[in-house]
Amino acid sequence: xxxxxxxxxxVPTGMAGVTLLGAVLLLALGAGWLYPGxxxxxxxxxxxxxxxxxxxxxxxxxxRDIAAGVAHGARVSLLIGxxxxxxxxxxxxxxxxxxxxxxxLTDDLIMRFTEIVQTIPGFLLALLMVAIFGPSLYxxxxxxxxxxxxxxxRLVRAEFLSMRTRDFVKAARLGGQSDLRIVxxxxxxxxxxxxxxxxxxxxxxxxxxxxxxxxxxxGDRRLIxxxxxxxxxxxxxxxxxxxxxIPGAAIFVTVLALNFMGDALNQALNPRRRPTGGHA
Amino acid sequence: xxxxLFFARRCLKALLVILCVIAINFALIRAAPGDPATILAGEAxxxxxxxxxxxxxxxxxxxxxxxxxxxxxxxxxxxNFGTSYRENRPVQEIIFEKLPATLLLTLSxxxxxxxxxxxxxxxxxxxxxxxxxxxxxxxxxxxxAMPLFWFGxxxxxxxxxxxxxxxxxxxxxxxxxxxxWQAWLDVGHHLLLPAVTLGLFYVAVYTRVTxxxxxxxxxxxxxxxxxxxxxxxxxxxxxxxxxxxxxxVITFVSLQAGHILGGSVLVETVFAWPGIGRLAFDALFQxxxxxxxxxxxxxxxxxxxxxxxxxxxxxxxxxRIELQT
Numbered sequence: 001x002x003x004x005x006x007x008x009x010x011v012p013t014g015m016a017g018v019t020l021l022g023a024v025l026l027l028a029l030g031a032g033w034l035y036p037g038x039x040x041x042x043x044x045x046x047x048x049x050x051x052x053x054x055x056x057x058x059x060x061x062x063x064r065d066i067a068a069g070v071a072h073g074a075r076v077s078l079l080i081g082x083x084x085x086x087x088x089x090x091x092x093x094x095x096x097x098x099x100x101x102x103x104x105l106t107d108d109l110i111m112r113f114t115e116i117v118q119t120i121p122g123f124l125l126a127l128l129m130v131a132i133f134g135p136s137l138y139x140x141x142x143x144x145x146x147x148x149x150x151x152x153x154r155l156v157r158a159e160f161l162s163m164r165t166r167d168f169v170k171a172a173r174l175g176g177q178s179d180l181r182i183v184x185x186x187x188x189x190x191x192x193x194x195x196x197x198x199x200x201x202x203x204x205x206x207x208x209x210x211x212x213x214x215x216x217x218x219g220d221r222r223l224i225x226x227x228x229x230x231x232x233x234x235x236x237x238x239x240x241x242x243x244x245x246i247p248g249a250a251i252f253v254t255v256l257a258l259n260f261m262g263d264a265l266n267q268a269l270n271p272r273r274r275p276t277g278g279h280a
Numbered sequence: 281x282x283x284x285l286f287f288a289r290r291c292l293k294a295l296l297v298i299l300c301v302i303a304i305n306f307a308l309i310r311a312a313p314g315d316p317a318t319i320l321a322g323e324a325x326x327x328x329x330x331x332x333x334x335x336x337x338x339x340x341x342x343x344x345x346x347x348x349x350x351x352x353x354x355x356x357x358x359x360n361f362g363t364s365y366r367e368n369r370p371v372q373e374i375i376f377e378k379l380p381a382t383l384l385l386t387l388s389x390x391x392x393x394x395x396x397x398x399x400x401x402x403x404x405x406x407x408x409x410x411x412x413x414x415x416x417x418x419x420x421x422x423x424x425a426m427p428l429f430w431f432g433x434x435x436x437x438x439x440x441x442x443x444x445x446x447x448x449x450x451x452x453x454x455x456x457x458x459x460x461w462q463a464w465l466d467v468g469h470h471l472l473l474p475a476v477t478l479g480l481f482y483v484a485v486y487t488r489v490t491x492x493x494x495x496x497x498x499x500x501x502x503x504x505x506x507x508x509x510x511x512x513x514x515x516x517x518x519x520x521x522x523x524x525x526x527x528x529v530i531t532f533v534s535l536q537a538g539h540i541l542g543g544s545v546l547v548e549t550v551f552a553w554p555g556i557g558r559l560a561f562d563a564l565f566q567x568x569x570x571x572x573x574x575x576x577x578x579x580x581x582x583x584x585x586x587x588x589x590x591x592x593x594x595x596x597x598x599x600r601i602e603l604q605t
Contacts, residue, residue, distance in 0.1 A: 112296070119297050120297065121541040121576070124542050124560065216549065227427075248430030255425040255426075
């Protein structure tokens with residue numbers, strides 16, 4: 001079998017995903033160097049159209065550089081996407097592992113709770129949390145994490161359920177290994193691939209959620225974000241539609257790249273697994 | 281008998297979800313930084329002491345927590361969601377006024393996403409590997425990655441402003457005073473863009489799920505048997521493959537209900553649709569938390585009811601469903 005990287009890049013979506021996400025990452029990392037200074041600063045005449053000299057994407061109604069906003073917004077989107085995903089994956093893995101490994105009443109309780117969280121309108125709950133705790137980076141990341149963990153929990157539970165009766169786990173148990181050691185050294189390493197795939201798709205959802213929260217005006221006001229830019233551009237949509245169109249395209253490209261990565265990871269890590277249905 | 285038990289269990293589960301939502305609402309207001317009374321008043325530090333005192337009385341915030349919770353339960357059981365201090369009206373009155381518009385929008389979006397999603401998925405599976413399949417798969421990838429509020433804004437620019445085909449806001453033409461079927465047609469005209477926008481993400485989900493399921497079913501023995509017996513191809517696709525490909529689709533329906541109600545906040549905001557999603561947006565801005573909590577509660581109840589009906593219909597439609605779960 002070819003090494004993982006070769007298999008991953010051999011999938012067409014893998015190559016596309018890496019390239020697109022790499023570009024967004026470079027933009028985020030290079031934002032301070034490409035567009036030094038405050039992206040909120042008014043630097044030119046208002047409402048310059050895209051491709052104006054010196055202002056690739058034009059300026060908004062206050063004369064702020066759209067390209068600078070897009071570059072600095074990439075930092076916020078990726079940052080929130082990564083942290084929210086880490087929170088959700090950690091919480092989901094712990095709960096899923098507990099449920100799958102112990103079974104019985106623990107399993108029942110955790111899974112009922114998971115179903116409940118999955119049923120309620122998550123986006124509304126996230127809005128409520130951000131509104132009540134006050135819009136900030138922390139409350140947004142927390143809210144997205146809180147509504148996103150159930151899919152990981154279900155996935156990890158299913159993996160643990162099937163693993164715990166396998167011979168190598170039985171052997172470890174007979175060998176006197178502790179539960180903790182069995183979970184971390186025997187089962188978890190074997191369930192990493194589906195978790196990695198789920199994480200990349202979850203990050204796509206997290207970025208979409210963050211943009212929607214910021215679009216509604218609940219973003220962190222100190223940081224410029226793509227969702228906020230779309231919302232701000234909306235007031236003059238009929239005259240200057242590109243103010244909303246351009247940051248939205250940035251979200252689209254980033255989310256598409258992450259979906260591509262998830263798809264390619266899935267094919268490279270689990271060659272015999274069927275394609276995933278969705279990250280809903 | 282078995283079905284009755286199944287239904288009873290489902291009802292119990294539904295009640296559990298609703299109880300959980302109530303607990304979340306209750307906890308959120310009390311876990312928030314600051315005094316719950318000033319939060320419910322919607323303005324930290326900027327209201328007069330008498331008003332805050334009134335809220336504290338109204339909500340029994342001076343009582344111990346368990347007493348507060350029981351009182352809160354009693355309130356909700358009678359559909360009393362408190363007062364919107366912004367509108368100075370009972371919250372339930374405002375919500376029930378706006379609910380029909382949201383039901384119309386979300387149900388239309390739901391039907392649209394299932395019909396189009398399953399249709400596209402079947403079409404792609406039937407022509408797997410051709411350009412038709414490639415186009416449909418690519419389109420579903422695009423729908424899957426778009427922020428729906430962004431799509432809505434672009435659709436307004438294209439279909440309302442540039443082409444002038446469809447209205448861009450509201451639920452009916454202002455001042456048109458239409459009667460009978462013309463009024464319905466007018467609403468339908470206004471409904472088209474928001475419903476499509478709201479349904480598009482799940483069109484992508486259902487397309488992918490249906491395509492994958494149909495391709496898997498296609499090669500199974502019972503399909504080969506049917507073909508060998510000379511069953512017409514149309515009938516094979518409709519009766520043998522479609523029916524089985526629908527099974528995984530149904531598991532996504534319950535997830536979609538919550539998603540679509542959350543999404544309606546965005547879509548109703550973009551299209552100025554006069555439903556409870558738009559109400560939630562206004563409540564966010566006016567810090568009208570009583571109203572916001574009620575929208576969350578009512579939306580959750582609707583999701584639970586929807587799932588209950590879906591479960592019941594499903595158990596009747598497909599005898600293979602496990603009545604145990």
